[in-house]
Amino acid sequence: MSETAKQANQPENNLASRLRKIRDDRGLSLDEVAVRADISKTYLWELERDTAGVKKPSADVLLRIAKALSTTLAELLALATVKAPDGPVEIPPSLNEFRKRMGEQLTAQDLQELAATKFRGAQPQTVDEWHQLYFVLMNTTRRRST
Secondary structure, three states: OOHHHHHHOOHHHOHHHHHHHHHHHHOOOHHHHHHHHOOOHHHHHHHHHOOOOOOOOOHHHHHHHHHHOOOOHHHHOOOOOOOOOOOOOOOOHHHHHHHHHHHHHOOHHHHHHHHHOOEOOEOOOOHHHHHHHHHHHHHHHHHHHO
């Protein structure tokens, strides 16, 4: 059995234990979380006591519970997270060419964030691919901030 699978079977690593711990750490009652998550108190109570993992809440329910607890789905499910590297990141040659194309419009921070970006484990390889990625990201973040 893999180390990750062994850890998932530990009592403190099951959904029931994590739900209860996070709720207790936040000082919230079952009622408060159930109302915020728009689920029944009974269902939340059952999830917190389901140490065998028999109950299988939907992704929607898990997202609502995570939001009600002011946490992430990754924390709630004890999923591995990836930390972005600290400090400057090496700038690929094609990204340097893209920077020249964009001129002043591309800030140093934009450049570092793009250099740290990977999609499915890889980065864009051409100037045009960096251009497409940059504009998709800019359009997405503009929509979210308005």
